[in-house]
Amino acid sequence: MRTALAILASKITAAILKLLHKGSSKPGEVALAIDPKIMTKITYPKLKVVVTGTTGKTSIAGTIANVMEECGMSCAQNIKGANLTKGIISVLVKDCNLRGVMKSEALVLEVDERYVKEIFKYMKPDYFIINNLSRDQLSRNGHFGIVWKDIHNCIEDSMHLILNADDPLVTLMAHDHKGKTTFYGMSNTPYTTTKPNQNTLDLAYCPFCHTKLVFDYYHYGNLGGYHCPREDFTRPVPEFQVTELNLEEKYMVINQNITLPLKNDILYTAYNNVASFALCKTIGIEEEALKKAFDALSLKVQRLEKLEINGRNTYVLTSKNETPISYNQTIAYIQKDPDLKTVVVGFENVSGRYAYRDLSWLWDIYFEGLVDANIDKIVCVGPFASDLANRLYYAGIPSKQIIVNYPIETIIQTVKKETKGKVYAMVYFDLAYKFRDLVRGDKK
Amino acid sequence: MTINILYLYYDILNLYGESGNIKVLKKQLELQNIEAVVTFKTIGEELEFQTYDFIYIGSGTEENQKIALKHLMKYQKEIETAYQQGKFFLITGNALELFGKSILDIEGKKYKALNLFSFTAKQESFRMVDECVFHCPLFKKNIIGFQNQSGTMHQLKEPFFEVKKGIGSYPGSKGEGIHQNNFYGTYLIGPILARNPFFTKYLVKELVSTKDPNFSFKRMDFTLENRAYQHFMEQFEKEYLEEKDTNL
Numbered sequence: 001m002r003t004a005l006a007i008l009a010s011k012i013t014a015a016i017l018k019l020l021h022k023g024s025s026k027p028g029e030v031a032l033a034i035d036p037k038i039m040t041k042i043t044y045p046k047l048k049v050v051v052t053g054t055t056g057k058t059s060i061a062g063t064i065a066n067v068m069e070e071c072g073m074s075c076a077q078n079i080k081g082a083n084l085t086k087g088i089i090s091v092l093v094k095d096c097n098l099r100g101v102m103k104s105e106a107l108v109l110e111v112d113e114r115y116v117k118e119i120f121k122y123m124k125p126d127y128f129i130i131n132n133l134s135r136d137q138l139s140r141n142g143h144f145g146i147v148w149k150d151i152h153n154c155i156e157d158s159m160h161l162i163l164n165a166d167d168p169l170v171t172l173m174a175h176d177h178k179g180k181t182t183f184y185g186m187s188n189t190p191y192t193t194t195k196p197n198q199n200t201l202d203l204a205y206c207p208f209c210h211t212k213l214v215f216d217y218y219h220y221g222n223l224g225g226y227h228c229p230r231e232d233f234t235r236p237v238p239e240f241q242v243t244e245l246n247l248e249e250k251y252m253v254i255n256q257n258i259t260l261p262l263k264n265d266i267l268y269t270a271y272n273n274v275a276s277f278a279l280c281k282t283i284g285i286e287e288e289a290l291k292k293a294f295d296a297l298s299l300k301v302q303r304l305e306k307l308e309i310n311g312r313n314t315y316v317l318t319s320k321n322e323t324p325i326s327y328n329q330t331i332a333y334i335q336k337d338p339d340l341k342t343v344v345v346g347f348e349n350v351s352g353r354y355a356y357r358d359l360s361w362l363w364d365i366y367f368e369g370l371v372d373a374n375i376d377k378i379v380c381v382g383p384f385a386s387d388l389a390n391r392l393y394y395a396g397i398p399s400k401q402i403i404v405n406y407p408i409e410t411i412i413q414t415v416k417k418e419t420k421g422k423v424y425a426m427v428y429f430d431l432a433y434k435f436r437d438l439v440r441g442d443k444k
Numbered sequence: 445m446t447i448n449i450l451y452l453y454y455d456i457l458n459l460y461g462e463s464g465n466i467k468v469l470k471k472q473l474e475l476q477n478i479e480a481v482v483t484f485k486t487i488g489e490e491l492e493f494q495t496y497d498f499i500y501i502g503s504g505t506e507e508n509q510k511i512a513l514k515h516l517m518k519y520q521k522e523i524e525t526a527y528q529q530g531k532f533f534l535i536t537g538n539a540l541e542l543f544g545k546s547i548l549d550i551e552g553k554k555y556k557a558l559n560l561f562s563f564t565a566k567q568e569s570f571r572m573v574d575e576c577v578f579h580c581p582l583f584k585k586n587i588i589g590f591q592n593q594s595g596t597m598h599q600l601k602e603p604f605f606e607v608k609k610g611i612g613s614y615p616g617s618k619g620e621g622i623h624q625n626n627f628y629g630t631y632l633i634g635p636i637l638a639r640n641p642f643f644t645k646y647l648v649k650e651l652v653s654t655k656d657p658n659f660s661f662k663r664m665d666f667t668l669e670n671r672a673y674q675h676f677m678e679q680f681e682k683e684y685l686e687e688k689d690t691n692l
Binding site for chain 1: 456464
């Protein structure tokens with residue numbers, strides 16, 4: 001009775017929100033308030049997939065869901081980043097009848113790393129994808145060691161793990177797993193390097209004998225080819241490997257014979273694709289059908305956008321605060337462009353979730369990579385512009401290249417008057433949409 | 445003049461952007477036309493301390509801290525000697541726990557530590573996280589930073605800082621940090637030198653004057669740090685006053 005009421009109330013809430021053109025986790029909140037045990041009362045679809053990781057969750061879950069639908073499978077999904085408990089419950093309730101039975105054939109969820117242990121209390125997935133793990137939102141997470149333990153402790157042998165072989169923290173998850181594991185990864189590409197960016201690897205030592213891990217190559221961050229000199233711990237050979245990658249022409253090849261398009265020229269997109277491909281192939285979708293589906297893809301959540309300021313190409317690269325790997329990916333992307341450029345960097349709030357204003361994560365970001373990146377100016381914007389400018393200064397950016405411009409409202413004028421070249425806005429979500437609006441407004 | 449800096453466990457106690465402390469120190473020394481040589485050493489390597497004027501260790505995961513401790517304990521005597529000689533130590537985050545009598549971990553296992561100071565450290569099952577504003581008798585301005593730890597320090601004699609906001613040595617403690625001889629230790633992350641330019645200035649002056657009491661310093665420019673510091677304090681004071689008002 002209580003469950004039916006919870007579901008009904010939640011569906012009504014969702015309908016009202018839809019009329020008001022608003023989206024939120026309110027339906028989930030309502031359901032949870034009426035029936036705190038709602039997640040245990042639901043009859044889940046036969047196929048349950050959970051995706052987690054520091055980055056890539058939204059893209060991978062979205063790609064998997066889209067591919068499944070292209071291939072004729074009905075799918076309940078929580079894309080658009082609603083990856084905490086309330087958001088997930090909203091999705092479950094939306095898909096089920098008043099008796100709590102979900103109608104879709106598959107459930108694909110992206111789950112925040114810290115919420116995996118919460119969700120897994122009530123729902124054990126058949127397939128569990130872990131894309132990567134690195135330091136992220138340390139004010140709430142403590143450090144990645146804690147996140148790692150939380151996830152590892154709730155893996156069960158019944159779960160088929162789909163793991164990124166290139167991330168040692170991820171492959172470590174499987175060392176005592178008695179169930180099935182499938183690995184995906186990337187071989188050497190033109191974008192592979194032999195040196196890491198900084199000494200901020202999250203796993204630099206063999207977790208078993210504490211000997212320093214040897215990295216034969218790096219793709220980015222802590223990801224690459226690694227082995228312990230004492231052979232205690234080695235990168236596993238992935239079943240699904242990106243064997244060729246061409247970011248300029250936007251395609252990738254898996255296992256030397258499956259060519260997939262890339263929707264943009266950012267390196268990590270290849271990981272998102274191979275992870276999704278690995279899952280879909282493993283659950284039995286035919287290769288031909290998969291290829292067709294990937295070709296037809298379009299993802300609703302985009303992080304890359306192109307605009308113009310005074311005829312200068314402008315790119316908005318949303319980067320996640322407190323997640324050094326996200327900023328580092330953006331910096332690596334900017335570094336690849338040889339042309340003269342101006343970078344705009346900043347945020348309104350440190351976090352969208354809590355009030356803590358820790359800024360130590362700025363010093364784990366490899367801003368040093370911008371020193372030789374043909375930069376005209378770096379404009380720091382938002383209330384923390386001085387902290388950013390300070391960080392850039394100690395990263396080796398010359399003072400005359402650093403501009404402090406607190407108010408977001410004047411950013412376009414500053415960029416027009418005081419800077420040259422293409423414009424890359426490396427900004428957090430809360431400034432990204434404002435920046436875009438200002439650029440569009442300026443054109444009129 | 446050359447200042448030799450030893451950055452210990454740079455690749456295993458490397459959380460919270462702590463390497464920023466060394467970046468700041470090195471740059472400020474170079475701006476004084478002093479050569480600052482940073483040597484990176486870590487577990488598995490032989491250590492000696494006599495070559496160095498300044499030793500730095502930063503925050504790490506609890507697990508990595510124990511690995512570093514095991515390595516560092518071999519050099520207990522050398523560290524004591526270096527400390528007595530007046531060499532500079534800046535030890536931040538949970539690296540400070542290495543220098544007490546012992547560390548009690550979350551499972552109840554006790555690790556013997558360097559015993560340079562008589563406090564004991566205990567690791568709790570919960571995290572302690574907060575923005576911090578500490579008063580220090582050496583400075584007019586308050587020290588700002590952040591705490592993010594699972595450890596607490598007990599029986600700390602004569603803490604370096606007075607806690608205005610933050611956790612301190614343990615939740616509710618009034619004091620935090622250690623300053624003895626030229627040893628500076630604190631749980632504060634920030635990095636502390638990046639966020640408190642007056643502390644950086646003080647440390648640079650102390651360090652250099654120890655080697656050359658007649659050194660003539662050029663004016664240090666901390667415009668960016670000062671603006672960042674000001675921005676934080678303005679927010680803090682507003683919130684602090686708001687809180688006071690609501691408590692009336």
